Amino acid sequence: MTALLASGLLIALLAVLHLGLRKRHLETQITSLHRELQHMQQSCGRLAPPSVVQQLVAGGAAQTAERKVATVLFIDLVGYTALAERIEPAALADLLNAYFQRVHAAVTAHRGRIATYLGDGVLAYFGAFEPNPWQCDDAVAAALDVVRAMEQYADQLVAQGHPRLRVGIGIHRGRGLAGFVGSQDRMEYAFVGRTVNTAARVQTLTRVHECTILITDAVREELDPNLPLRALPPTTVKGIQEPLVTYEVIAQERSAAESTGGISA
């Protein structure tokens, strides 16, 4: 009888112990999953606005879409195609990386985000991620910094015997759709719509007008009126019915503090 009672107690004790361990294990798993979720949200915060990440968690990708006004900057490397055929792949990769590095530094210093690299082109947004009432001034300041940085880099390339490279930059501001887009396997936070296409078309006009930075009327309206601009004749571009009115941004000497977005750190 006593043995039976003892074994019963032992079984009960083991069961309690087992349940306790099981509970502990589940709690550890929950804690770990909870941390993982927070880490994912923290990491996603670098790829998309925090409010969008919360909408993504709560309702899926479609819930993140919203209409926004953003400024789009499109950069292309003039003379790249001819150069690409002439130099070794490793040297070409070095050159491209040096160029992208300079563009990235200038864009992020002025609170822009690189959306994507398209061959030798770069697409960047201003005001698509966080609200930015100074987005046009920022985009133009970034463009001017890109031009300055690339002029210095071009001098180095010329000294190495390469032809002089230069950039062509088109900037346009307008409405678009911001949100997570893509396939199930590959999704990214993007700003899409006619504004992006127009910026790309404006960039092609830099060759027509033989200038470096071109902006549209939508950008000029919001831009610091003290910035010198040159009006160019309206020009028709592929895919857009009305001729595009553009302005060339005239580069000026700026102080180091100004060219790094104000307070240097």
Add this chain to the structure above:
Amino acid sequence: MTNPLLQVPWEVCLLEPKQDRALARELKRELGKVPRWSRYFWASPWFAKAAIRLEFTNGLLLKLDFDLATLVALVVSRENSCRYCYATIRTVMRMLGLGEARLQAVETELAAGELDPRRAAAVNFARAVNRGHQIDGRGERARLAAAGFAPDEIRELAYVAATMGFMNRVTTIAALPPTLWERASDSWLMQLSQPLLAPLVKRMLQRGTPVAAAATESPLSARLRACYKNSPIQSVLADSMRDMWASERLPQRSKLLMLATIAQGIDCAVCAQEIARLADAAALDVGEINRAAAHLDDPTLDSSERQLCEFARESLWYEPQIIQRKARALCEHLGEPRFVEALAIVALGNLLMRLAATMVDPP
């Protein structure tokens, strides 16, 4: 896996805590306490006083439940990646008796968006106040009312959300060291001493009592004052604004430029009107102020003003390490007393502008 907030890069503290017995006595006499964190800001005594007075635990809430206020404070600090405030609030919650498992459950609910409707409405409202760009104050308040909040609770919730943003800016920009608080919340000592600490902490959470209209002269918006009629919040806001405006460390034009930059950044019509009123009172050209704020560059701006506008802009949406590095550069340029003053203006400016945008209806 560690708490993700602990991985937010954080610079070494920009300021040294000060020793000043006379000021410590003054604070004790006037405010009844001398928090250790306030010593970092003693270079600007009015600001240290204002920051202590503005704490929502300081007898300012008449109606709002303290548990909800603390949850909102936690959410806002997390949103702003403020390691210092987040760790402090977490520790306070532990002291009040919230076990680690319960605290983690709360954080999981927050991360997964699984709060009950009332708390979810409060959290969303606090996020809107702090992320604010074109804050739809009327709409946000209506959503809270629909979730069952009374008008007095709504105004206090707006205050808690905005003042946490204020504290987040103050402690993040100065990079106050968060490590002690981060260790404290999970320490065995905390677990052992929690039963003793809980009654002490509960006593620190003072509930306010209704007050008559503040008699002090202050440049604070009459419309914002009206929102906090009969609340002790009204006088702490009015006093803070009065002291900020009266301080002579930075010219009124610089202060107005910084406030106008913040108003421009959150795109608030009510705030723009307040800027015009302040400019008028200080006999400054509001057109010139607005032009400078619209582009953060104007031929009338001197080098310091340009940097102060840029700093005000940076304070709107920031990543801690980036703003801390920029703040260090500004501190070296201005010197510590003027830097603390600039920090006070951007933090207070964000608080007042966001509160006005949330609580005051545009005409």
